[in-house]
Amino acid sequence: MNAKPEPLLPPLDVERIRADFPLLARKVHDKPLIYFDNANTGQKPRSVIEAVDRHYREHNANVARAVHLLGEEATAAYEGARDAIARFIHAPSRDEVILTSGTTQSINLVAYSYALPRLKAGDAILTTVMEHHANIVPWQLVAERTGATVKAAPIDANGELIVERFVEMLTPEVKLACVTHVSNVLGTVNPIREIARECRKRGIPLLVDGSQAAPHRPIDVQALGCDFYAITGHKMLAPTGTGALWAKREHLMAMPPFFGGGEMIREVRFEGTVFADPPHRFEAGTPNIAGFAGVAAAIEYLEGIGFDRLKAYEQDLLAYATAALENLPGIRIFGRAKEKEPVISFLLEGAHANDMATLLDLQGVAVRSGHHCAHPLMHFFGVPATLRASLAFYNTKAEVDGFVDAIGRVRKLLM
Known part of the structure; x- marks a missing residue:
């Protein structure tokens, strides 16, 4: 038939x-x-602009810090954005989604909270020649502090990653691999599933810079098989100063906070502090609440198309x-x-x-x-x-x- x-x-x-x-x-x-x-920044549809405007006109208050109605509404908008992002990238759990100011902060969070405590002299981080500086410089900074090195896998004349060479460079000293999903300069789409499969065989966590992928293609972090995935809101119709890091829960539970302050704790005493569970452990201070109301609207717009x-x-x-x-x-x-x-x-x-x-x-x-x-x-x-x-x-x-x-x-x- x-x-x-x-x-x-x-x-x-x-x-x-x-x-x-x-x-x-x-x-x-x-x-x-x-x-x-x-690729620098996307324009904003009216629905996103109105969502930000509506927040300030009707709901402006801080999140998780008040029992009054405005505080509840602001918290609902902020946490609603987390739900929308989790759905958008097919995260297994909303609690694996850290709300950040964008991919740069997301990568730095992994660099200082995950990589820095684990790296030592002789270790290496593997990335590629086509990376944005945001997926190079944070690794250099933590490598300098630990005695580790940063290696870059080559590309060919067409601007494609030479996957065989990347795999060859996944040697035992590599403790983290970091690859862009889509090149911001060339538009090249990297074979993340294949790269992730090779990393898993060797027990090497993989971080993916998804800034340029999220505006153009569906993202499924479970299907991709990576360990960390970072996105930026302003490239996908949302306001500037918004983004997210998705990470496997096993990593988040083992990562200490990168920033310290309010709302990322359970209890603070001078003898010591007990931190909140992920994701709030990594979200100190007052976030860009109105911006994340815009993120939810942007995702709704993209999904509608x-x-x-x-x-x-x-x-x-x-x-x-x-x-x-x-x-x-x-x-x-x-x-x-x-x-x-x-x-x-x-x-x-x-x-x-x-x-x-x-x-x-x-x-x-x-x-x-x-x-x-x-x-x-x-x-x-x-x-x-x-x-x-x-x-x-x-x-x-x-x-x-x-x-x-x-x-x-x-x-x-x-x-």
Whole structure:
């Protein structure tokens, strides 16, 4: 009996979606804005903006510190965001989700609370050449304090991790492996399940930087098989200063607090302090409550679209933009991975990336220029900087056409 064909997904109504994002209607230098800097930070839908505004207008109070109604409402919003994130990443338990200011804080939490107490001279941390500085510098800092070293697995000319070399480098002295899920410069998608499987065989915990993955693809930390997974809210439509760390409970229970202060304790005496259980053990002080109300709204928005539809649209847009850039003379594209998210890093022959970005801005086009917090990757490609056009589901082919036309006009000015 023939299997029924998969039902066709309804296409995205991109114009309706764009109407949800107020900033996309803005003009820049009297030109319609073309916002292609989504890997840096995503734009916010009205529902997220309203959730933050509603919190301050109707519910503003601190969490877990009052029995009055406003305090209960603020706590419900904050803890509701934890529930939403746990669902979003398929965490086994909400108590394994630590709310942080973003991936940088999440990685530093693992560096100082998990790695630092365990590392000693002769140990190593393994990462890759394509990492963001946030997945390099914290490991260097704790390595300097312990006598450990940081090793980096190589990539190939297409910008893909050489998985065989990574596995070969998982030697007995490696006590932690740290890999980005999606490169912020190249869009390369790393094979996390395969990497996690090889790490588990050797008893090496794996941390995954999911900042660039969460806006574009469904995340299932259980299926991935990693030990730690970090996300950033502002790249996935949520407010800045929000994010999360997921970690296996066995690790969290063995980790001492990184920050100390209020609300992360059971009892404080001068003779000693008894700390709260995870996750609150790692959430000292007053958090970004309104921001996390926005996180819950952002997740609801993304789930309402559906990642299958979102991904299909973005991949089509990526292919269209890549082909359009390739048709321009003098363009060099960095990163040709077989699987990648909608990020294109490139240079125009004879033009500096920062000059190009400045002139494109005058045309209303917002792209990123520079080293993208990825100096080792720039060194690998032998360039000081690139331009980066990073796309999202609210961008359009008409914007790609406008972007390419703007490059043509800028090219005439520079050549």
